Amino acid sequence: MVARLRREADARRPLIVPMRGWSAYDQSEELASTERGWAKGNGDGPVWLPDPDCPTWSHRATRMLAVLRERFDPDNENLDLLACDMHILDEAFAALVNRCMGDMLDGTWRKGRYRDVDGVVRV
Numbered sequence: 001m002v003a004r005l006r007r008e009a010d011a012r013r014p015l016i017v018p019m020r021g022w023s024a025y026d027q028s029e030e031l032a033s034t035e036r037g038w039a040k041g042n043g044d045g046p047v048w049l050p051d052p053d054c055p056t057w058s059h060r061a062t063r064m065l066a067v068l069r070e071r072f073d074p075d076n077e078n079l080d081l082l083a084c085d086m087h088i089l090d091e092a093f094a095a096l097v098n099r100c101m102g103d104m105l106d107g108t109w110r111k112g113r114y115r116d117v118d119g120v121v122r123v
Helices: 002-007 059-071 091-106
Strands: 013-018 079-084
Touching: 013 059, 013 091, 059 079, 079 091
Parallel strands: 013 079
Antiparallel strands: none
């Protein structure tokens, strides 16, 4: 993924990592609901693996973020790596992704623009 981002380095875009999980199956029981695809009372999602250092975050997300940090070019003004203290199913995550997409389509996207959004964590 990072190699592709480097090849297409002239295209402006964010890479947004939802730290609390990637799917209905990748969520803690605390977040679970039937609306989110995993009923409360059934325990954690079947692939949920909490991060040892931050148990509310998915271990898969923290590993992905670590790999991206190693390979991401922080000086590239066309790419922005964002970590969000959100789950991919959260309305706030959808709102952030929609805002980024709208800004890209309008030509107003710029690196660092979303750092003040609630839930966006410093990378």
